[in-house]
Amino acid sequence: xxxxxxxxxxxxxxxxxxxxxxxxxxxxxxxxxxxxxxxxxxxxxxxxxxxxxxxxxxxxxxxxxxxxxxxxxxxxxxxxxxxxxxxxxxxxxxxxxxxxxxxxxxxxxxxxxxxxxxxxxxxxxxxxxxxxxxxxxxxxxxxxxxxxxxxxxxxxxxxxxxxxxxxxxxxxxxxxxxxxxxxxxxxxxxxxxxxxxxxxxxxxxxxxxxxxxxxxxxxxxxxxxxxxxxxxxxxxxxxxxxxxxxxxxxxxxxxxxxxxxxxxxxxxxxxxxxxxxxxxxxxxxxxxxxxxxxxx
Amino acid sequence: xxxxxxxxxxxxxxxxxxxxxxxxxxxxxxxxxxxxxxxxxxxxxxxxxxxxxxxxxxxxxxxxxxxxxxxxxxxxxxxxxxxxxxxxxxxxxxxxxxxxxxxxxxxxxxxxxxxxxxxxxxxxxxxxxxxxxxxxxxxxxxxxxxxxxxxxxxxxxxxxxxxxxxxxxxxxxxxxxxxxxxxxxxxxxxxxxxxxxxxxxxxxxxxxxxxxxxxxxxxxxxxxxxxxxxxxxxxxxxxxxxxxxxxxxxxxxxxxxxxxxxxxxxxxxxxxxxxxxxxxxxxxxxxxxxxxxxxxxxxxxxxxxxxxxxxxxxxxxxxxxxxxxxxxxxxxxxxxxxxxxxxxxxxxxxxxxxxxxxxxxxxxxxxxxxxxxxxx
Numbered sequence: 001x002x003x004x005x006x007x008x009x010x011x012x013x014x015x016x017x018x019x020x021x022x023x024x025x026x027x028x029x030x031x032x033x034x035x036x037x038x039x040x041x042x043x044x045x046x047x048x049x050x051x052x053x054x055x056x057x058x059x060x061x062x063x064x065x066x067x068x069x070x071x072x073x074x075x076x077x078x079x080x081x082x083x084x085x086x087x088x089x090x091x092x093x094x095x096x097x098x099x100x101x102x103x104x105x106x107x108x109x110x111x112x113x114x115x116x117x118x119x120x121x122x123x124x125x126x127x128x129x130x131x132x133x134x135x136x137x138x139x140x141x142x143x144x145x146x147x148x149x150x151x152x153x154x155x156x157x158x159x160x161x162x163x164x165x166x167x168x169x170x171x172x173x174x175x176x177x178x179x180x181x182x183x184x185x186x187x188x189x190x191x192x193x194x195x196x197x198x199x200x201x202x203x204x205x206x207x208x209x210x211x212x213x214x215x216x217x218x219x220x221x222x223x224x225x226x227x228x229x230x231x232x233x234x235x236x237x238x239x240x241x242x243x244x245x246x247x248x249x250x251x252x253x254x255x256x257x258x259x260x261x262x263x264x265x266x267x268x269x270x271x272x273x274x275x276x277x278x279x280x281x282x283x284x285x286x287x288x289x290x291x292x293x294x295x296x
Numbered sequence: 297x298x299x300x301x302x303x304x305x306x307x308x309x310x311x312x313x314x315x316x317x318x319x320x321x322x323x324x325x326x327x328x329x330x331x332x333x334x335x336x337x338x339x340x341x342x343x344x345x346x347x348x349x350x351x352x353x354x355x356x357x358x359x360x361x362x363x364x365x366x367x368x369x370x371x372x373x374x375x376x377x378x379x380x381x382x383x384x385x386x387x388x389x390x391x392x393x394x395x396x397x398x399x400x401x402x403x404x405x406x407x408x409x410x411x412x413x414x415x416x417x418x419x420x421x422x423x424x425x426x427x428x429x430x431x432x433x434x435x436x437x438x439x440x441x442x443x444x445x446x447x448x449x450x451x452x453x454x455x456x457x458x459x460x461x462x463x464x465x466x467x468x469x470x471x472x473x474x475x476x477x478x479x480x481x482x483x484x485x486x487x488x489x490x491x492x493x494x495x496x497x498x499x500x501x502x503x504x505x506x507x508x509x510x511x512x513x514x515x516x517x518x519x520x521x522x523x524x525x526x527x528x529x530x531x532x533x534x535x536x537x538x539x540x541x542x543x544x545x546x547x548x549x550x551x552x553x554x555x556x557x558x559x560x561x562x563x564x565x566x567x568x569x570x571x572x573x574x575x576x577x578x579x580x581x582x583x584x585x586x587x588x589x590x591x592x593x594x595x596x597x598x599x600x601x602x603x604x605x606x607x608x609x610x611x612x613x614x615x616x617x618x619x620x621x622x623x624x625x626x627x628x629x630x631x632x633x634x635x636x637x638x639x640x641x642x643x644x645x646x647x648x649x650x651x652x653x654x655x656x657x658x659x660x661x662x663x664x665x666x667x668x669x670x671x672x
Contacts (some may be wrong), residue, residue, distance in 0.1 A: 008482075029337075035417050035420065050352075081631070085630065085631070090417045091353060094355060094417060095570055095630055096626070096627055096630045099624070101618065101623075102563060102622065103620055103623035103624060106616050106619035106623065107616070110612065110613075110616045204640065219559065225424055228421065229421050233418065245451060264432060266432060266435065269432065270429050270432040273425035273428045273429050274429065276422060277422065280410055281409065284414055284475060286412040
């Protein structure tokens with residue numbers, strides 16, 4: 001029983017990390033219609049900057065630097081590539097981000113090499129014991145930070161001018177721009193916010209109980225893609241729900257893998273993808289995604 | 297100039313290329329032949345992927361999975377059981393190879409309910425799952441796949457002639473024909489067959505239906521094209537090409553290991569067809585040569601080239617530099633030349649014969665890049 005509670009907390013924390021990644025992905029998709037396959041590499045860039053700088057400038061400053069680096073990466077992709085390619089097909093835009101991902105992932109993997117980098121976070125491998133349960137502090141911190149960010153992001157989308165502009169642009173980009181909404185600013189803020197959210201998620205993906213930042217961190221981040229698809233690619237609420245579903249599925253299958261040995265070792269790593277296929281068979285645009293209508 | 301005369305240089309070019317490839321084993325050393333084998337296998341896979349992504353407009357990351365199915369399918373069907381580790385059925389190699397392609401197609405068909413229901417970009421994300429589920433199966437179905445260490449590729453023997461060994465001994469023009477030389481001709485034959493098949497598919501009814509689906513699903517449905525069926529057929533055919541490429545890779549690499557069939561391989565395939573020009577068979581082959589051969593060439597000349605560090609030194613080694621190159625090439629192609637190298641070639645050709653107007657944009661090789669062009 002205590003095992004189950006610990007697994008649920010671990011799944012929720014993993015899920016809230018995935019939710020952060022998925023929200024960034026969704027906001028970029030809503031604002032610019034780009035399916036951003038470079039998201040995992042942007043996340044890894046943020047985490048790498050934190051890991052590489054904390055020993056010199058301290059952890060808080062390193063986090064700021066990491067967030068700034070990821071936001072800058074988003075800004076550059078938006079300004080240098082996405083903006084020039086407006087009016088191209090989804091596939092063309094997605095392929096551009098794949099190209100960026102190839103370069104960025106190759107460079108980051110080379111820099112990290114075979115090491116596993118410590119993130120220098122203050123939580124370390126501390127645990128918190130309550131009523132017989134043991135929780136890693138880093139996981140609890142992840143849940144707390146993610147909750148704050150999800151709420152802040154929800155408020156940003158709902159109440160600020162930018163949020164209204166972004167939603168208008170997502171409904172109908174052309175009409176929005178005729179109404180005086182600057183699509184370039186909508187897209188810029190979306191990309192930078194996505195970068196920041198990804199960097200925070202990258203930080204927590206690489207803290208305890210995971211051993212640290214390794215060269216394959218961007219592949220781990222890809223598990224947020226099932227979260228996006230399960231929730232529906234254009235739904236921010238769906239991103240949060242999808243993230244939690246995927247996080248719980250991963251934590252529970254990994255936790256009970258001893259009972260599931262007939263399905264093979266390392267089941268937690270593929271559970272997100274299995275859930276995604278199951279959901280897609282049932283609902284082709286995810287749980288909360290807009291059904292695509294075509295008007296003739 | 298009459299039409300027939302104008303085709304003379306084209307035909308001459310093809311004859312020269314075929315002749316060059318045919319005599320290559322007599323002059324080129326084994327390293328380059330080996331690199332060529334891997335490249336040809338990749339080219340077969342790329343031709344298949346360009347049908348799906350280029351013609352039918354369905355982005356897919358699943359290609360590495362279907363390559364793995366082909367490679368392991370062949371190893372399982374034609375391999376022999378070795379004591380206690382892996383099992384094999386011991387089917388004759390030709391049947392084993394055909395069977396592996398069929399299994400890849402069948403799995404493509406099994407996934408096509410998902411594939412044909414999803415719009416392009418959803419499919420792209422959903423197909424990621426096949427790569428990871430595939431990796432899981434490759435690591436865990438140890439009796440079939442051999443697990444982490446993989447399993448050896450069974451010999452490819454046809455009527456006593458061993459394409460992967462030295463039975464019977466054969467020496468042509470003073471060059472002893474070993475496994476690499478023999479596989480070279482086998483692979484070339486397979487590539488020629490794949491190109492011809494893909495070209496005919498693209499020129500025929502299927503290709504026109506795919507392009508119609510790509511450009512507008514509604515319009516395609518109005519014209520009487522069965523959209524679901526069209527998407528499913530593109531998916532199945534492309535996975536069969538991938539299966540064939542998997543068999544060829546298994547033969548070229550001598551051993552199939554799960555690590556080879558990861559997400560990176562799928563991404564490399566996408567890079568190949570984008571660089572070559574989406575929807576173009578010749579472009580897919582060119583892109584495959586570029587992406588597959590580049591790291592090998594760079595590694596070979598790393599001592600001479602500045603900037604290239606030794607592998608494992610932590611610097612920019614050949615494989616990292618190659619990834620920089622083709623990653624940047626993908627971005628550049630989309631930015632400035634959406635129809636890729638194939639489009640560049642066409643532009644140069646039409647400039648060379650400036651007297652004639654540029655060819656009308658029709659046929660499979662003429663306007664392949666609609667998937668990347670502006671939306672209306």
